Amino acid sequence: MSLKPYSKLPELNTANVLLVENEEEFHKKLSEAIVRQENNVNVTVRLARCLPLPVENAESRPRIDLVVFIVHLRSEQSLLSAEASLKHLDSGYFLGKVCFLVTGARSGTVCYERLASIRKTAASLNCPLLMTEDKTTEGVHTAAQRVLNILKVSAGLVPMASGLYLSTLIRCTMPTDSDWQNQD
Amino acid sequence: MDDSVKQLLRQIIRKIPSSKLQSTLTKWDHLSKRQFRSLDFTQPKWLFCENLLSLCEENDLTVKQVTELDMLYHIEHPNQGTWYACQLVDAEEETLSSELVHFRESFKKHLKFLISHVAVKTKKNDDDSIWIRIAWGDNFTRPNHLKPSYVVHHLQTPYVFVSGLTAKYKPLLHQALVLSTRYGSITDVHLSGRCLSALRDLLMRQYKQVFPTKYPRPLQERNPLLSNPNIENEHMKHTENRLQMAAEAFGDGALPKLETAVYKLQTKYRDNGNEMLSGREEPFRGVVRFTSSNLLESLKSCVSSGMASAPVTPLLSSITQKGRNYFVITDKAPEISHTPGPKM
Numbered sequence: 001m002s003l004k005p006y007s008k009l010p011e012l013n014t015a016n017v018l019l020v021e022n023e024e025e026f027h028k029k030l031s032e033a034i035v036r037q038e039n040n041v042n043v044t045v046r047l048a049r050c051l052p053l054p055v056e057n058a059e060s061r062p063r064i065d066l067v068v069f070i071v072h073l074r075s076e077q078s079l080l081s082a083e084a085s086l087k088h089l090d091s092g093y094f095l096g097k098v099c100f101l102v103t104g105a106r107s108g109t110v111c112y113e114r115l116a117s118i119r120k121t122a123a124s125l126n127c128p129l130l131m132t133e134d135k136t137t138e139g140v141h142t143a144a145q146r147v148l149n150i151l152k153v154s155a156g157l158v159p160m161a162s163g164l165y166l167s168t169l170i171r172c173t174m175p176t177d178s179d180w181q182n183q184d
Numbered sequence: 185m186d187d188s189v190k191q192l193l194r195q196i197i198r199k200i201p202s203s204k205l206q207s208t209l210t211k212w213d214h215l216s217k218r219q220f221r222s223l224d225f226t227q228p229k230w231l232f233c234e235n236l237l238s239l240c241e242e243n244d245l246t247v248k249q250v251t252e253l254d255m256l257y258h259i260e261h262p263n264q265g266t267w268y269a270c271q272l273v274d275a276e277e278e279t280l281s282s283e284l285v286h287f288r289e290s291f292k293k294h295l296k297f298l299i300s301h302v303a304v305k306t307k308k309n310d311d312d313s314i315w316i317r318i319a320w321g322d323n324f325t326r327p328n329h330l331k332p333s334y335v336v337h338h339l340q341t342p343y344v345f346v347s348g349l350t351a352k353y354k355p356l357l358h359q360a361l362v363l364s365t366r367y368g369s370i371t372d373v374h375l376s377g378r379c380l381s382a383l384r385d386l387l388m389r390q391y392k393q394v395f396p397t398k399y400p401r402p403l404q405e406r407n408p409l410l411s412n413p414n415i416e417n418e419h420m421k422h423t424e425n426r427l428q429m430a431a432e433a434f435g436d437g438a439l440p441k442l443e444t445a446v447y448k449l450q451t452k453y454r455d456n457g458n459e460m461l462s463g464r465e466e467p468f469r470g471v472v473r474f475t476s477s478n479l480l481e482s483l484k485s486c487v488s489s490g491m492a493s494a495p496v497t498p499l500l501s502s503i504t505q506k507g508r509n510y511f512v513i514t515d516k517a518p519e520i521s522h523t524p525g526p527k528m
Contacts, residue, residue: 018418024489031415048418049490057418
């Protein structure tokens, strides 16, 4: 049973976001920051470890406007779990309702191939990829703000903008080969 | 005071760290008040040791009194060296409990009968256990007080904990214990560790145990943090299940501190990928060793965070259920076999 974007009715002035993370540590902090920051809109956050979601919650679950995959670059398992969960998402979500959040990209010990691989996935799906800092409160705060901005657009609460337009604008792109050589 | 006694005292003082010296000497009580007050605990240790030695010479202390100091230090700080747990089995009809005085006299008598060159010292501790310090010697040497064995026996239980025992004297000690407590025999429980209280708690089940219930406690009591109504965890039931299973297997609260768990495998190699190893007839011998500063706590968090599969495999949960940490796993029986443990 894959998650479908438009199978439920939307509610007035609400936005719902689903945070998917294998390690289940960052999404708690992020959810609290998101809920704390937003005052005008009713924001609900659902936390999950992986998809597919348990069937028992299907009736009580509201319509999910944005699915955020949190990937920690320090662990291979994180990346594999996120990629496996992608299969359980209905294709309707990939038109502006999916976002990737990557932590630990600044660390010197991070595996470069993982970052390249997640960028390739995000680029092929035309989804935005955000780099975040999860250890400091300012980092969590900033991440929450960015996620909220994307969420409001995906939920249709921003006039004249839709998730599809926004995702096309800020989607992840892979640098061309000449750029890679310059960096090395 | 004899030279050997002085040397012994020096060695003992050297082993005791300076921070614990004052409390141990207070308990020792073989120095008069004036002498004790004259000691300066801020001096460097070698100087302090010389002062103490001169004071002891004034009092003309014997070997017995000097070794009492060693014993007091060990009773206060038992977590040095490895302790091994043994269990007395086959109780005779009359023995339901051993009386302290009777056990003490009987044990000394039996041990001296088996090997005459020993120095035995017993002390009753507050928590209803008896500590025995044994210095072994033989026909050519006097009892060696620098390498004593310590035995702790809880009188109302069949458990005995031993530390510092060499294989040479093990049968003698076991024989003396069996005879003095009037049991049939003594077996090794295959439980060892550095922390004596942890071994005791594990064997006597004195940690907080969790029993399987059909209706576990509701979620709100366990997770007050997630009270924000806008945040909801999809997998809350699964997480709760995992926590419950981890607690059932390992217990709740502060768990006994074990350091290692060793699994000796004597099973056939069973992996479809590797053809060279999987076709053989003879068992594949391997040893799996888990080491940690607090093993049970780390295993429990592995299960509750989802890294290990829940329900907990019986191989891991037998550590607490059976109270042992050395296992030999063979192919034939699905239970874990009771073959002899490591040599002490």
